[in-house]
Every structure is written in structure tokens, then in C-alpha cells.
Amino acid sequence: MESRMDYADYHALEFKRHPDGILELIMNGTGANRSGLATADQAMHRELADVWRDIDRDPETRVVVIRGEGKGFSGGGDLGLVEEMANDFDVRARVWREARDLVYNVINCSKPIVSAMHGPAVGAGLVAGLLADISIVARNARIIDGHTRLGVAAGDHAAIVWPLLCGMAKAKYYLLLCEPVSGEEAERIGLVSLAVDESELLPKAFEVAGKLAHGSQSAMRWTKYALNNWLRAAGPTFDTSLALEFMGFSGPDVKEGIASLRERRAPGFAPDAPF
Numbered sequence: 001m002e003s004r005m006d007y008a009d010y011h012a013l014e015f016k017r018h019p020d021g022i023l024e025l026i027m028n029g030t031g032a033n034r035s036g037l038a039t040a041d042q043a044m045h046r047e048l049a050d051v052w053r054d055i056d057r058d059p060e061t062r063v064v065v066i067r068g069e070g071k072g073f074s075g076g077g078d079l080g081l082v083e084e085m086a087n088d089f090d091v092r093a094r095v096w097r098e099a100r101d102l103v104y105n106v107i108n109c110s111k112p113i114v115s116a117m118h119g120p121a122v123g124a125g126l127v128a129g130l131l132a133d134i135s136i137v138a139r140n141a142r143i144i145d146g147h148t149r150l151g152v153a154a155g156d157h158a159a160i161v162w163p164l165l166c167g168m169a170k171a172k173y174y175l176l177l178c179e180p181v182s183g184e185e186a187e188r189i190g191l192v193s194l195a196v197d198e199s200e201l202l203p204k205a206f207e208v209a210g211k212l213a214h215g216s217q218s219a220m221r222w223t224k225y226a227l228n229n230w231l232r233a234a235g236p237t238f239d240t241s242l243a244l245e246f247m248g249f250s251g252p253d254v255k256e257g258i259a260s261l262r263e264r265r266a267p268g269f270a271p272d273a274p275f
Contacts, residue, residue, distance in 0.1 A: 092250070116137075148175065162174070253270065
């Protein structure tokens with residue numbers, strides 16, 4: 001008999017078990033940004049990459065509900081970690097591996113994943129939020145992919161899933177300009193499964209999770225596996241985007257991006273690029 005999974009080694013993530021095999025995964029983080037949102041520091045980034053393997057092996061879990069704690073679903077990357085990535089090759093290589101694993105581990109997790117996004121949804125948390133099998137968002141939520149604002153290519157999950165969900169035209173508009181997408185607009189363009197009032201967000205997420213938990217587990221897991229071959233087929237596109245993102249962390253624009261965020265001003269990027 002398989003042993004019980006207790007998730008005791010995780011510290012940036014919190015877990016609650018609910019009836020019928022529903023596991024609630026809460027991103028509470030070990031640090032917070034100026035807005036009081038949990039940020040993707042070293043611990044959060046590593047744990048978000050690793051946890052899906054454990055969930056896949058967890059004999060008690062049928063469905064996962066992932067949500068954020070407090071003012072929003074997830075904050076952006078910790079600027080201290082971003083600076084380390086810009087200055088240290090070993091850190092950059094480690095975080096690249098974690099970013100790769102996060103995307104592929106979510107895709108390959110056999111258990112259905114339901115995301116419940118409220119407030120700001122940015123950074124590594126957004127990867128899991130948009131790659132979830134059922135993504136539910138508060139109408140007043142703000143989804144932001146901030147890579148180009150930082151001065152690096154839109155890697156992570158963006159190239160692998162945004163064009164498939166909302167089409168190339170919308171993907172380019174939001175990813176190139178870093179424009180925020182409201183939950184209501186995200187539903188309209190197909191970026192998420194469903195938008196609801198914030199007061200209904202968690203009840204709806206658990207209602208959906210309950211339906212998934214009571215369905216045929218083999219049928220749903222095999223359906224997920226087959227559908228996710230669309231994402232696996234885009235693997236080379238994702239790998240390229242991630243490589244270009246991390247090459248950008250060694251360039252000059254990211255230093256200006258970090259400085260402008262710390263100083264709360266618009267960035268002054270160089271007007272040209274070496275290619």
C-alpha cells in the first residue's frame with residue numbers, strides 16, 4: 001500500500017485536505033512584496049516546481065485546488081532573486097531548471113488541477129494558474145505577464161499556452177506590452193475557463209473540484225493526458241522562449257528593469273538591440 005504524503009518538507013506552500021480526495025494548495029510564501037503579496041522567492045520557486053511530482057504520486061489526492069493567500073493569487077518574482085540571477089551563472093542555471101520543471105511538471109501531473117485566482121496574478125504562481133486544467137478567476141482579478149517590463153523575453157508558460165488559449169494576436173498584445181488582463185476580459189478572450197464574482201471564487205472552485213473528484217478518475221486523467229499533448233507539442237517553442245528569457249538575464253536591460261522597479265519609475269531601455 002502506498003504511504004501517506006504529508007508534504008512536511010514544504011514551507012512556502014500550505015496544504016489542506018478536504019473530503020473526496022480534494023487537496024487545497026495555498027501559496028503563502030516566505031516573503032512578501034510591497035503590496036503584501038507572497039513573492040516567488042527561492043523557496044516558493046523551488047517548491048512550486050517540485051510539488052506536482054509529489055501530488056502526482058499522492059494516493060489520497062484526486063483533485064488539486066491552487067489558490068493564493070491574502071491580497072492576491074501571486075506576486076511577481078522576488079527582486080533579490082532576480083538580481084542574483086542577473087549576476088550569478090549558477091543561480092541563473094538553477095532557476096532555469098526550476099522554471100522548466102514547473103511547466104512540464106504541471107502539464108505531466110496526472111491529477112486534475114483547478115486554479116482560483118483573485119487580485120494580482122503574476123510570476124511563477126501565474127504559471128500554475130493558467131496551466132491548470134480548469135482556471136477560475138475573479139472578475140476583478142489582474143493577470144499580468146511582466147517579463148518584457150523587466151527587460152527579458154516572455155518565457156515561463158507564456159509562449160507554450162497563451163497563443164493556444166487566446167490566439168496569437170491577443171497573446172502578442174498582452175505579452176509584448178505587459179498590459180494587465182482583468183478576470184472578466186480573460187474569460188472573454190479564452191485565457192481562463194471561467195470568471196465569477198470574487199465572493200463566489202472559492203465556492204465555485206470547490207464545486208468544480210467536487211465534480212472532478214466524483215467522476216471517473218481514469219477517464220479524466222487520460223483525457224487530460226491526451227489534451228496536454230497540444231502543450232507537449234509546443235515544447236520546443238517553450239524551450240526556446242525560456243532559453244531566450246534566461247539569456248536576457250545576462251544582458252543590460254534586466255539591470256535597468258530591476259532598477260526601475262525598485263525606484264518605481266518607467267524603465268529607460270536602450271533604443272536598439274544587438275540582433
